[in-house]
Amino acid sequence: MVKPNFRELRHAYGFDEVAIVPGDVTINPEQTDVSYTIGKHKFEIPIIASAMDGVTDPAFAVRMSKLGGLAVLNLEGVQTRYDNPNEILAKIASAPETEVTALMQKTYAQPIREELITARIKAIKAGGAVCAVSVAPANTKKFVKTIVDAGADILVVASTVTSVRHISKSEHGLVFEELVKQVSIPVVVGNCVSYSACIGLMRTGVAGILVGVGPGAACTSREVLGIGVPQITATMDCAQARDDYFKQSKRYVPVITDGGFRKGGDVCKAMAAGADAVMIGSMFAQAEGAPGLGFHWGMANPHASLPRGTRIKVGITGTLEQILFGPTSLTHGSQNLVGALKNCMGVCGAADISEFHKAEMVIAPSIVTEGKYYQMTRPTC
């Protein structure tokens, strides 16, 4: 019998499956430059706080901007549905485990109010910050004028999976080429995970791409829908799309790896894999003053008929400054993310992010080497 043509699958890798190889040259971490650019906005640190209700509110966005980073405000969450979102956030934080999904389903059923969109954007701008806000593709046409008029600096259009072409019975679907021409501010779009989807989105003229669908095994998109590509492979493929698109167009579209980060090493790996910046949720939900009050949840959670994810207790572990820059006495890597990145770039001899993209990585699953003598013999570097 002729051998059948078996379908071959490609391996994809996540944070815990790879490691960065130090370079042949090293550099003093203080001499590394970790800045990057979205449109005309330059940011000193390549770390963005997620558009999630437990992470970013106007006050948090102002603080992130002052520290050299960026935070994206979700315009479809509690901030634009309630005059007093803190009251709602306190309710979510105090709800018992068994009732929280139902409470969130109800909470997020309230309508979005345009005057609150305006108010939240103005609050961020009043704080002197770069103002980035996020809407889903389905709501973009409806709210874009309000957003731009209120003075937002960056528009993020994001859903679990966003593609160049969305087939729908609705006649007036969102067309990214048109959106980009219509608005004067940079448009960041996501999420995507493949080379072809990413380069397709870049060709529409957008100013940045969010990478990540169902990152990590814990994300329930993997459980509920079966979709997702681990973040290292997704980042590498999209970085390749960026580089190929840059060769064709001479336009550099930053790739922002979004989701699944648990420690500084993950940030380093995403950047070495090709990211220009990273978008982080849960580690910032642990900051003093984060709106979630020690809790964290995703925007797919309150879905009325197919909720994914759940409210997670993350606790409050330090200030935003400590999480970004240290000092810290925590040794597992959830604080001093910028210090970790600069140290890692130092041992790789990378003076800036573009050089860091050339760092070598190896496949080295960490679980395999965790043996039963772990406690006794934890090496000490």
Next chain:
Amino acid sequence: MVKPNFRELRHAYGFDEVAIVPGDVTINPEQTDVSYTIGKHKFEIPIIASAMDGVTDPAFAVRMSKLGGLAVLNLEGVQTRYDNPNEILAKIASAPETEVTALMQKTYAQPIREELITARIKAIKAGGAVCAVSVAPANTKKFVKTIVDAGADILVVASTVTSVRHISKSEHGLVFEELVKQVSIPVVVGNCVSYSACIGLMRTGVAGILVGVGPGAACTSREVLGIGVPQITATMDCAQARDDYFKQSKRYVPVITDGGFRKGGDVCKAMAAGADAVMIGSMFAQAEGAPGLGFHWGMANPHASLPRGTRIKVGITGTLEQILFGPTSLTHGSQNLVGALKNCMGVCGAADISEFHKAEMVIAPSIVTEGKYYQMTRPTC
């Protein structure tokens, strides 16, 4: 020394080892079509309830049919051995753990009664449902006339492993070509897992193939007999056989992935791997009104000398409608299976099952990325 010719083994993959890659185009989930056909019977949803005593009784079969699906009644279980099977099912549900295997060995030693076969089929037909029933190859010749005469619509001939040619001292073995010619109703056969076994069965003229032997590590066929192929690889290989057979014969024989499903994502992955429909046991055993009363067991369990599997407490988690269509407040994917499938097809841009078969998948073992900060940092999609 000349290098010896070492035997090479192929990798096979299961549900937890792969993930689906979103497409370059997306589609509104409401515009996806998930229907498929067995013989002349078209089903609106590609989900079949297993021929297991804890899952399907006549009442359950009627409900599944009304909801657009199909349930297969096992003609070698309690339904055809006892006038009052509910009494027996209650006994099994209440037996202590230590006595249940012996109780089942005794329960299933009672003879199958032909008049009960007739009665159960007529009950399903009386409910207005498509009636599918299952027998083992060894009993098929004996019962086939009774089955067809009683009005069954689909005949499923299934055992742990079924092949085109079974070598036995018995002179009058079952020949599928003869069976297919003899009966007027579609014959679905299984189970098999390889390209060659599958295409061989298709060539006999059968109307559908069940795929799956020892799916998942937990199935004790893997422990007791060492046999089994993980479901994604088994499905891909059999789907390839179906497509090759279709090219040769112009006859399309649906491939039904049978067993090992634990959540909506698994259903999506099997369908993306090439299945036309899936057969599900334990998730339906959790439905209100399922005959197992919150328990589930396989038909290999009561084997007199080599029992495999055991009675599992699955609990009752919701209505059959919720399991199939939601809404749900469970976030781990065991409810709203059709919604999950349609959402996944949406992000893959697949308008129907045939298009969904072309979705890209990657190897991405979920266990590897489950680290020790799991609880704290569960991403939220």
Next chain:
Amino acid sequence: MVKPNFRELRHAYGFDEVAIVPGDVTINPEQTDVSYTIGKHKFEIPIIASAMDGVTDPAFAVRMSKLGGLAVLNLEGVQTRYDNPNEILAKIASAPETEVTALMQKTYAQPIREELITARIKAIKAGGAVCAVSVAPANTKKFVKTIVDAGADILVVASTVTSVRHISKSEHGLVFEELVKQVSIPVVVGNCVSYSACIGLMRTGVAGILVGVGPGAACTSREVLGIGVPQITATMDCAQARDDYFKQSKRYVPVITDGGFRKGGDVCKAMAAGADAVMIGSMFAQAEGAPGLGFHWGMANPHASLPRGTRIKVGITGTLEQILFGPTSLTHGSQNLVGALKNCMGVCGAADISEFHKAEMVIAPSIVTEGKYYQMTRPTC
């Protein structure tokens, strides 16, 4: 820079990493033949009890032989050091965990007595059994005459690793070619794990090969010495050596996979990988009447300066007949090993062991697919 010539390593696989693929033809298990031959001795079942003190004593050897199998008596254990070994075995069984290694180090420091060698062999022969006994290479020359004179049928010369050529200062080392010529009975040698070591031993004229060094991760040879090859790869490589040697010499030397078996599926996998027979320790130590009284330990345990392994409580789970042939109500595969093998050969369509060697196997690590819903959703085959 020229790319350096990185050293490449081959993957090796153990029982839990592979699965057997059912065949395109099936056969009634009752029509399968599982017999094999060592020298002129034909055995009805391809299962050998290990030369370990907790497994084989003369009475156990007689029972195994009567059931169609073989048990090997260890001539360097308690049976040949003590007039009343049962007294010693009871002491080991009742020793506290903390004292047992020291107790065994002391127990096995007593000298081996030749008259006890003779007595134990004669006891086995008096029971009407085929008598197989085992010595280490270092003691073979010293005891071989006593062994043969006492009437043993098969001589097993085994140590953790045995090679054709052992470099030592001792002038009179064991030479297998000489030993084989000297004794009239078949000589079985082991253990080895590689193609080259195996074919080398076969060329000395021995009648069988034991395969297995440090099988399984739990064996402390892997921890203490770092050596070991997982059993499926070791068996495949040695089976290839056997087949190549057979082509050259027309002499068929059976390969016996020794160690690491935990369930019937493991036996099936070793046989499908190419073994002619398997040697089992712990599963037989669980038999009623086994000398270990519910405990099991290896012969490397009592090593004076570098003990490996330890005493394991295995419990007593059934009769030897149940373990070999069932019936059983245990569902995890530790009983009815012959039934499991015959069933597996049946679904592979293999009428005898030689045909079973052609069964297809796939790499399918069982741990990867064991998710967190395991308890709830254990499929039922």
Next chain:
Amino acid sequence: MVKPNFRELRHAYGFDEVAIVPGDVTINPEQTDVSYTIGKHKFEIPIIASAMDGVTDPAFAVRMSKLGGLAVLNLEGVQTRYDNPNEILAKIASAPETEVTALMQKTYAQPIREELITARIKAIKAGGAVCAVSVAPANTKKFVKTIVDAGADILVVASTVTSVRHISKSEHGLVFEELVKQVSIPVVVGNCVSYSACIGLMRTGVAGILVGVGPGAACTSREVLGIGVPQITATMDCAQARDDYFKQSKRYVPVITDGGFRKGGDVCKAMAAGADAVMIGSMFAQAEGAPGLGFHWGMANPHASLPRGTRIKVGITGTLEQILFGPTSLTHGSQNLVGALKNCMGVCGAADISEFHKAEMVIAPSIVTEGKYYQMTRPTC
């Protein structure tokens, strides 16, 4: 679309993922030679105690030297910051878990005193031992004269990652070529993990290379910085660099695998992978008389702003003699390391370390084969 040029990653392996294959020839362990050389110093055993405060103090260095090995004194730890280091060590050992990182950050903030450098070196020399001491590259120029003048025999210049060229604003960086010419004693440098970094360092004229960055999953460099290469691959690559450099230069520079060892098997694997010697921390911290008093920590722990690793309780398990040479009644491989190495070389037929480098290894992850019947069925070799 043209297929994009996806970035490919190489697999890297750690101790638990490989195993050593026994050879075709075996040798009596007593006839194996495990000696190696650094510069003109020959050592009878290829085992070096780490430059860590919980492991090596002058007394420990003297004992290691007398037993044929070597211990490296850390000149940047408590020994050179305090007149009475034992007092400090006792404080660290008794500090509560929650306060220990802060205590260490404070403890290591005290200045290094040159007169204590001199005193510690003289103490080791007075004991009749070979004296090896370690400093970081940043401190080397400052202390090298003091070190050499005090009579040290071997200078180790080590940091987490050390490269030939370190880019820094400081004008007077360390240049290894100059250092090697300046000092009369052998200079050992590390750590590195790649072929290119290793061969680059060898070309500067150094006398030995330390291999290992973030070995093992437990090392928090992997978590905090994302960097690290598992030790087997790192050792193989650096051994290849050593062999290639030797072909070019005729100078043999020993490769010392540093870190991540948990048992004798790990030592054997590192040596088979190409190491000339191994550097061990935690297993020696368990010795009676080790300065850590049953605790162990790394030199990256007290880092002021980005601590990595933590204090580990290792306990005291035996004498240094037992750990190196046995006898032992521990069966998991943490004692009699030299015995384990010699036994392993014996079964591989390797008469010396150079022959042992040719031993075959296979990829055989131990975690995969650890199933749920582990307790019951632990094989006994």
